[in-house]
Amino acid sequence: MVKVIATTKGYFAHTIREMGEAFAIPDEIWEDVKRRPSWVVLAGAAAAVEAVEVKPAAELIVIPADWEDMSAADRRALASKISGAEVKRAPDADKIIEAYVEANKPAPFDDAPEPQTVAQAQKAAGGVEPDWIAPGEPKPVAD
Known part of the structure; x- marks a missing residue:
C-alpha cells in the first residue's frame, strides 16, 4: 500500500476524498500510471516514503x-x-x-465497534417505541 495525500477533492475506492486527506492506494494501482489518481501525491517525502x-x-x-x-x-x-x-x-x-x-x-479508530443501524441502537437501548403507536391493542375506528 502506498500512502498518498489528496491535492483536490476526488473519488477513490467508493469514497469521496477531501483535499488534504491522507489514505492508502494499493501498489498495483499506484504502479499503473493510467489507473493512478492524478489528484494525489505521495505522503511525506516522495523518495523516503517509497x-x-x-x-x-x-x-x-x-x-x-x-x-x-x-x-x-x-x-x-x-x-x-x-x-x-x-x-x-x-x-x-x-x-x-x-x-x-x-x-x-x-x-x-482501529478498535472502533462496527457501525449500527438505528433499529439496532434502539433495540440495544431497550426497544424504544415511536410515540405515534398507541399502547395496547389496536381498536378499529367507528364512524
Missing part, C-alpha cells in the same frame, strides 16, 4: 518526540538505522524520519 516499510511492533525503532531538535549527526544516524543505508545529508535524514513516523502511526 523506501520506508511499516515494521511489526517488535522491530520498531523508537523515535524520540523531539527528534527535530537532535543534532544533524544524530538525525543522520537515526535515518541510517531506519533505512539500513548510510544517509549523508540532514534534509534527507529528516525526510526519512518523517516518513517512518508517518508510516508507523496507528490507524485512527
Whole structure:
C-alpha cells in the first residue's frame, strides 16, 4: 500500500476524498500510471516514503518526540538505522524520519465497534417505541 495525500477533492475506492486527506492506494494501482489518481501525491517525502516499510511492533525503532531538535549527526544516524543505508545529508535524514513516523502511526479508530443501524441502537437501548403507536391493542375506528 502506498500512502498518498489528496491535492483536490476526488473519488477513490467508493469514497469521496477531501483535499488534504491522507489514505492508502494499493501498489498495483499506484504502479499503473493510467489507473493512478492524478489528484494525489505521495505522503511525506516522495523518495523516503517509497523506501520506508511499516515494521511489526517488535522491530520498531523508537523515535524520540523531539527528534527535530537532535543534532544533524544524530538525525543522520537515526535515518541510517531506519533505512539500513548510510544517509549523508540532514534534509534527507529528516525526510526519512518523517516518513517512518508517518508510516508507523496507528490507524485512527482501529478498535472502533462496527457501525449500527438505528433499529439496532434502539433495540440495544431497550426497544424504544415511536410515540405515534398507541399502547395496547389496536381498536378499529367507528364512524
